[in-house]
Amino acid sequence: MSYSSYQTPLSSRYASKEMSHLFSAEMRYSTWRKLWYNLALAEKELGIPNISDEALQQMKEHLTITPEGIDGATKQEAIVRHDVMSHVHQFGIECPAAAGIIHLGATSCFVTDNADLIFLREAIDIIIPKLVNVIDRLSKFALQYKDLPTLGWTHFQPAQLVTVGKRATLWIQELLWDLRNLERARKDLGLRGVKGTTGTQASFLALFNGDHDKVEELDQKVVELLGFEYAYPVTGQTYSRKIDIDTLAPLASLGASAHKLATDIRLLANLKEMEEPFEKSQIGSSAMAYKRNPMRCERVCSLSRHLQTTFQEAVATASVQWFERTLDDSAIRRVSIPGAFLTADIVLSTLLNIVSGLVVYPQVIKRRINSELPFMATENIIMAMVKKGASRQECHEEIRVLSHQAAAVVKEQGGDNDLIERVRKTAYFAPIHDELESLLDPSTFVGRAPEQTQKFVDVTVAKALAPHKHLINDEEQKLSV
Template identity: 65%
Template sequence: MSSFETWQSPLSSRYASKEMSSLFSNATRFGTWRELWLNLAIAEKELGLSIPDEAIEQMRANLKLDERQMKLAAEEEKRRRHDVMAHVHVFGEVAPAAAPFIHLGATSCYVTDNADLIFLRKALDILLPKLAVVIERLAVFAEKYRALPTLGFTHMQPAQLTTVGKRATLWIQELLWDLRNMQRARNDLGFRGVKGTTGTQASFLQLFDGDHDKVEQLDDRVTSLFDFPYAMPVTGQTYSRKIDIDVLSSLASFSATALKIGTDIRLLCHLKEIEEPFEKDQIGSSAMAYKRNPMRSERVCALARWLGNTLNNARETAGGQWMERTLDDSANRRLSIPEAFLTADVILTVLQNISEGLVVYPAIIKRHINAELPFMATENIIMAMVRDGGDRQKCHEHIRVLSHQAARVVKEEGGENDLIDRVRKDPYFAPIVPRLDELLEPSSFVGRAPEQVDKFLLKWVQPALAPYQDALKSSLRAELSV
């Protein structure tokens, strides 16, 4: 059947990057198995096992599988009901000198689990620079709008002013924590190494005639050949599935950040204060031609919910393992781990695209400020009257009465907020009328927001991005295919 006649995951067919899709492909998986068999044989030979040079050479020359080998392996798996042994058989056919030594002393999890750890590390290596790029793009945005006053919202009700740039730093700070969490998860990864069927290394102890030192050296040597910092000191047949929890936790935490950012942007689009990128020929609605829906942010939110829920698979799988292992983890992990990384990859691409094309509308922002600022300025007016010799309690009562009158005009009549006009006309406030424009200047209500942006970018963002300068220099604008 052709591809459009069967279901395909939209993560790979529609959204995810080529590099992430390729990492979790069968070609990469089975090619990595062959690398594991090659390095096992190399280490075993170095430690004294009689493995011919020709065997090593043939294995090294056939690390990549072609379509014919993939077809043969699929046929073997169907017949033998065992994917690892199917590939042992096919690898032996193309490297006949190595056939007696492939998988020597190993269990299936030597290739499956070690390969998974390799993929986890490589997948994080793909995500981390992309996350750094998103942080950098938002940092540019925050710096540009560091001092542009805007309404702050608590309970989604107008609150004290902040700045557009300061609000962006709230997003960036959470992304910095995600960068830290992914870095920790990546750097904490060890290798399962060479542990045998139940983790006791019994088969390798037999291969080396009871020489415990050589078995330990074998474990360390294979681990070093794959450039992992350490081999896990103890395992069952598999590495502990808590490792998957640690890794997917960092992705699930990132999903919460993405959901927060996407939701904030959608709300700001509703207010018409900010607009996400919109292509020249993009259609917002099939019926309402005028619409400019925040479809990118909506996609981020949709995928973020999916990503966050993948963590529960890892948690239940880890807790449900019996003794040294059961196989009920396999089918679940084949889905949850690749899909978690593919989803995170997509979200980062969309966030980069959004952050590179956010449009700010200062005039709309100012209109919203003007509608609310008179109420917020009442405290400034009271303080100015007191400094001019007025009585604080009398002033408070005057401004309270005028505020309620203005609020009634807004809420019951649908009019504009005329509190300041009422203050100007009230003889009681005559002493401070010449200073009203000064008292109503929005920039005087944002506190240290601009300075906070500057310090945050300098002290926290720049150091966090320092290891990713090459990625930042080489990164292109993120274009979405659909």
């Protein structure tokens, strides 16, 4: 690694080797060679006479570009000022028998755009397994804590009880939608195919002496050789940049889901109810030795914000493509597309580490419930009294007065909520004194949260993950620095 020039932290610090390699120079230029080889192979099969077996064999033997090959093309680009032609030149040097037929009939976008579409599909194939495992680990967590009551929050104010597991299902449901969106985006991806300089296939029509059927067959053969189901039926010089919108939109949406999830955990960490994993030798603060900062969740939030912005760049780029193409899309796409996938890769790897080691503190949760539950239980107390023959209105007034007294102790004196003790000491409530413990059982305040959680995991999650079962593993997710 060079320490004297800027290195993007996306690849040098955080992202996985597989995602970093996918967007590397070696992968890009090797994919170009793969495209040229398959184009030549299809052209020969359809009768182009001057493509020899020797030419194809040499191309096949040099599909993976070497560092020396990249250096050679770089030197040539300094002369011709054209990246694709410099690589055509270098490939021809390495494959002399094929030098005259490489790139035959094609335009630069045959390699650049088709390669980008290949990278988009393979990048999604790297992302999906990580998302699947995040969902799987979080689902196990939800089932483990499906019955543990916890204080619900609306407006970040105490609300009706939920369970720890039920809250996790809210996170999972959004991630399931992200999985659905990524699956759709992958399925929709096609190739630009063999379309020529402005998408009319004029050069290939000339190559096949005006035979339209041969041109269509060439397009289909190249698509099949590269493992795609179809090519876009019409293009300009490039494939429509709306495809980038459709592909990056699910990543931006994933960024929103991840940010929400990580923020909830950060808030729960402040409440001391739940924490992300904290390693034995980890330092939370350089000054405050006691600190256990939620640095993993903070990383997720930080990078998720960046992930959401890449989608906006795709929208802006697609909107300003003039006619058959302009070149003002090129530089920004070299940054935004790899950046989006590298960022999503990091976010998911970090999330997987987090959800694989979440720590829950039931006693802290119980103490907070106990501080708020007496107020929430007032309706249960009123109903129990009415069943004993009391007037609802009279009971409401009695409990209202006691509630305000208890609230004053909490807010003005900083004391504990003593509402139930006041109820115990009030003769009016004598008929239900022996029922107070059962009326305050937290499990009776969570509604169908446990049942909802169980069914959600057993039905909704199971159905969504069924096609991806082979991707699920229990390996420990190590986190980079």
